[in-house]
Amino acid sequence: MVKDPIIKVSNLVKKYDDFTAVNGISFEVFEGEIFGLLGPNGAGKTTTLEIIETLRDKTSGEVIVDGYNVDADPGNIKKRIGVQLQAAGYYPNLNLAELVKLFCGLYGVEVSPMEMLEKVALTDKAKAKYKDLSGGQKQRFSIATTLINSPRIVFLDEPTTGLDPQARRNLWDLIRDIRAAGTTVVITTHYMDEAEVLCDRVAFVDGGQIIGIDTPDKFIDNLVASGFERKKEVKNANLEDVFINLTGKEWREN
Numbered sequence: 001m002v003k004d005p006i007i008k009v010s011n012l013v014k015k016y017d018d019f020t021a022v023n024g025i026s027f028e029v030f031e032g033e034i035f036g037l038l039g040p041n042g043a044g045k046t047t048t049l050e051i052i053e054t055l056r057d058k059t060s061g062e063v064i065v066d067g068y069n070v071d072a073d074p075g076n077i078k079k080r081i082g083v084q085l086q087a088a089g090y091y092p093n094l095n096l097a098e099l100v101k102l103f104c105g106l107y108g109v110e111v112s113p114m115e116m117l118e119k120v121a122l123t124d125k126a127k128a129k130y131k132d133l134s135g136g137q138k139q140r141f142s143i144a145t146t147l148i149n150s151p152r153i154v155f156l157d158e159p160t161t162g163l164d165p166q167a168r169r170n171l172w173d174l175i176r177d178i179r180a181a182g183t184t185v186v187i188t189t190h191y192m193d194e195a196e197v198l199c200d201r202v203a204f205v206d207g208g209q210i211i212g213i214d215t216p217d218k219f220i221d222n223l224v225a226s227g228f229e230r231k232k233e234v235k236n237a238n239l240e241d242v243f244i245n246l247t248g249k250e251w252r253e254n
């Protein structure tokens with residue numbers, strides 16, 4: 001199957017004064033995949049995403065999103081993407097349904113707030129304020145806000161940080177649902193288990209450069225083929241499986 005790139009990044013460079021945060025990055029994201037950007041703190045992941053999202057100027061290089069160039073057509077790119085911000089701030093006096101309505105107005109689209117909240121299992125919180133939500137609910141709500149303009153691509157920056165195992169696994173299902181609806185997902189995460197089960201392909205970023213890009217299975221198979229062996233015997237379950245098994249899989253935050 002030939003896959004079409006929906007994002008093309010070529011020789012991307014970003015300098016903050018004389019510090020080079022992104023140092024000649026090139027990669028493609030295919031339409032309909034969940035693509036992960038992985039790497040240590042300060043590797044340049046957020047900077048790269050913000051340039052693709054048209055939220056930050058680049059120093060040099062070329063970025064094409066859904067056929068539009070970030071230099072020539074940032075407006076068309078903004079219309080086609082949904083961006084989850086790491087520390088989202090929402091008007092404190094509005095409830096979730098009102099916030100969704102506000103976003104609809106900003107995007108100039110008409111969507112039923114309850115339908116949006118339904119997508120992220122938050123209809124029962126329609127009248128709640130954002131600040132009163134649990135961590136998982138906050139993440140789900142902020143993902144709902146990225147879907148309001150029916151984007152072709154959503155960008156999720158560390159969407160499961162700080163969540164418990166149930167909330168994390170339920171969020172993975174939500175992200176898979178987004179992909180199943182035909183939306184491409186670009187995600188950053190520090191959780192390697194998450195990248196392994198969720199991402200179709202991952203790129204490792206370090207020191208502003210991509211040091212590897214492939215499917216999780218290929219990366220692991222290649223490492224094993226090179227003679228790498230884990231020191232400890234691998235168990236068939238881990239403590240997180242025990243947690244889920246004891247406490248159940250359903251949403252628990254009320």
Ligand SMILES: Nc1ncnc2c1ncn2[C@@H]1O[C@H](COP(=O)(O)OP(=O)(O)OP(=O)(O)O)[C@@H](O)[C@H]1O
Nearest residue numbers: 016019020021039040041042043044045046047048
């Ligand atoms: N506005 C800025 N001015 C100066 N330096 C910056 C700015 N934003 C980011 N940097 C630097 O650029 C480098 C890359 O930062 P970036 O936030 O892109 O990394 P990251 O991979 O997303 O890290 P994290 O995993 O911690 O979110 C870091 O060294 C950071 O300090």
